[in-house]
Amino acid sequence: MTKTPGGDASAPPLLSVNGLGIGLPPGGDRAEAVTDISFQIHPGETLCLVGESGSGKSVIGQAILGMLPRALPVTGGSIRLQDKVLPSQRDAAYQALRSVRMAMIFQDAGASLNPVKRVGRQLEEILKVHGVPAAERRDRVLDMFEAVRLPDPARIFAAYPHQLSGGQAQRVVIAGALLLKPALLVADEPTTALDVTTQAEILDLIAALKADTGASVLFITHDFGVVAEIADRVAVMKDGRIVEAGRAGDVLDRPQHPYTQRLIAASRPTGAKPSRAEEAPILEADGLHLTYRSGPIFNRRVTQAVRDVSLSLAPGRTLAVVGESGSGKSSLARCLLRLEEVERGTIRFKGADITHLAGRDLQRLRKSVQVVLQDPYSALNPRQTIRSAIAEGPIIHGMPVAEARRKAEDLLELTGLTAQSADRYPHEFSGGQRQRICIARALALEPELLIADEAVSALDVSIQAQILDLFRDMQARFGFAMVFITHDLRVARAISDDILVMQQGRVVESGATGQVFDRPAHAYTRALLAAAPGLGLAMEEGAA
Amino acid sequence: MSGVATYRPSPMPWSVRLSLVFIAAFVLFALFGQFLSPHEFRATSMFDRLLPPGSPEYLLGTDARGRDVLVRLAVGAQITLIVAIAGTLIGAILGSLLGILAAARRGPTEAVIVAAIDVQASLPIIVVALFVLAMFDNSFVLFLLLIGLNGWEVYARLMRGATLSAKEHGYVTAVRALGASPMRIYLRHVLPNILNVALVQFTVNLPLTVLLETALSFLGLGVQPPLTSLGQIMSEGRDRLLTAWWLTLFPGAIIFLLALSVSLTGDWLRDRLDPTLRSER
């Protein structure tokens, strides 16, 4: 990946934000969304604004484009674009600036296109409202499609948004943003919703376009991996304030603020766990096939989610299953959990065939195989206290109620919460705390195998690191084996002994984690590794 | 996005307070209104025909057969209330059970239930009621059952959707993995989380049931004399609209205000129970 060093610090700044403050409606957790924000972007420079959810980073992008909702008024400071001070609220003056002097792209590109209009027409409209003659419009849009490396521009021009892939949609949106050659591009988490390989392509594209056009970029992200790929300078935000700012290399190598240090540490892979001697496997799968059929008779859609997947897992070890969305990794988890009936193949648990277990036998198996799911917000019944949620498993399997309820308290303390919180409801906890509760619920049955399906993907990076630690601690304490499903190579490297890479329902590569990371055999694995933001950089450092 | 969500429950607006007061007054009137007058609701009087409201002994006047309008309204309100609540409950329970069953069982069970929903949706309930009443002798029980059918398909459709989406929730997967039986999953985890949907629909359906009962009675095909209901009183007074307005306007106003109060309360309840259904968004 090429990183073009950009920015001419000696030139007058393109954008300068001075002491910007933005208010929140009363009753929130703080008085202002952002407070005393100051930074400058020079021509041709990329500034990354980094922060976790709730840090107020997106609000700044909206303020620059003059798109703050009424409930979030500017309370102080100023924004200056070259020689022009921008109005502090929604104003007709912005109409002439948007697309022309500055443009913005959003996280979900598909949703930022009108679903009932052809995408070419939507881009032509930008030219129309900014006074470009009708005769030129189509060609300019097609040229721009070419510039963002969209295949077959004429076909894309006539397509509806739902016919585009996520990466194509983001290219279309970027094409629209750059149509009128604005001096500033504000990109609000533009790659967060994309798979890693697509993300890498889009980051590459933004860097290349920036080099071609000399535009400046304000890149808003939560991911230090992305920062390492694209930033010239960085500003780190926490709770509405900038806590650290500087040149990208300086901040990444020598972070000063403890919060920055934590974020960067959490985004870097730790060394792979050492391999241990092989024991008889606790879980074996052989030639699993799963096909989903949905829709009415005439519209039947058939998806081959899992194709001929085999795996083996020794007691106490962790197998990471890695793949992009649609690779079938979560379907595989559902098969192993016996929540989905496989079409073909066998699953063995401690040597016994459990492929078609039913009734009492299946219920006994459930005691030994537990799950932690991705979304901690939907994984807990909102109408059940957490004590009752954790105690439910043991009660189902015959533990006396009083004992199960005491056990729930013990588990809460073990997973880093307090026993006093046992009688509260899930909505009173943060995402990270809920994931601790979910882990406690799974551990209440003292399982021998734990299946974690994207269990840290919905969490902020600093929380991710804590939850991964908790998984490791609990594994050391209880000795369960773990299948860890993830799309994130950093997470896989941090937690697993062995790794299994999936693509379109098939296993393309498997082996010891260290070996797969150091010497990937399959082209797809190499592509994934190359695409993972920040991973390349960190590994080079590790080697040095 | 870093927008900070703030949720504050809104205070009860005056329109809802007034509605609750009216609903309470209506229920009290239906239960005890008969004791406000010395007359019996069927008692005719040859000498007191069509007296206007405010006449001595007859606070709200009399009808064409000299019966006291006040006491007839009280009895009519009682019957309307019974029919509305019983009818709404029948539809709610039947429809909800079918909807949950369809989502729980899938396969042929679901296909049959969905087909039944389609059939019901293609026949307005008033037309079904007229068809049945043309063939069978009208009786109070039959009438109640017909009213009960009102809107069952809406409950069934809503509850099927709610159950299907609840089944997708992580907690159902997690509890299944814990080894919970289907009974336990549905009773303890699915049902408590979809009951809101039925409750909100109940407040939409109740005024519609009141309007259906009164409309059928107004057409002379609902509650039959000697029993009476608000719609039936209106129907009897209809031909004297210009000379004895109180016979139609009093029961009409009560029906309207009752439907209005329940709707306003229902809208407010919906906003409270389910922020995602909020009409403000």
Place this chain on the structure above:
Amino acid sequence: MTGYILSRVLRAIITLLITVSLVFIFIRFSGDPAAALAPPDAPQEVIDQYARAMGLDQPLWQQYTSYIGGLFRGEFGYSIHTGRPVEALFLDRLPYTLHLGLTALSIALVLGIALGAIAAINRGRLLDRAVMGFSVFAFAMPNFLFGLCLILIGALVFQVFLAGASANVLFPALTLGLAAMGSFARFARSSLLETINAPFMRAAEARGIPFARRLILHAAPNAAIPLVTLVGLSLGALIAGSVVTEQVFAWPGVGQLLVRSVATRDIATVQFLVLAVAFTMIMANLIVDLLYLVIDPRIRVK
């Protein structure tokens, strides 16, 4: 796309077939159909004659097939009171009901959507609250009460009698369309608000598209999609409402025919009208489903 059309058409046919069968079953098992269809007080021989003519001595499945066959051949039976074919009675009345129903639907659509749009644009302000208040009022107002009030006001204030076949269609249409107008207003408002807040509307703003253009060219077509469904659904309410409204205004339409036929136990007529209503509704829903193909590219191109 062909799959979509086929599955919708098949669903409509199945629904229609079930409805027809239910009507058949109901009439066969509600006592003696011959006695029900024969004139009241007919001697036993006449009833027997009816029974033979209807093929009641044949096995049930044969009765069923000949019943379905009759429907296909357009033999719907005769009214016991006039002796005329029921479809002729129906066709006499249909123009009145169409006139009334289409006027009501037009009023409801135009005024309802306009009110909803006004409310959405003035969200949270007095005008918004007034429109929302009106929609609750329209929902709760019984159409027979509203109709009677119109007649009363017309007679007392303007000295005109608003009921009867020769009266102006506007007043019964207003009565019939009131409830639909309220629900259109409410639905148009929420649909428009939802669209206005959609990510692509923010993106359009970020691209410098002016407000009026965003509203008319971007929000409106998207907001209209769910509205099509609502129009289909409101048809049932309109048919139900027309039964009562025609009665109140002495409007000689199909609804009045239905009520009269029920009161006089004219089973053949009632049966035909029920089937006609079901057929209309099922066709309307099918048309709505197919309309989606035109207005929503997400279904058109899969």
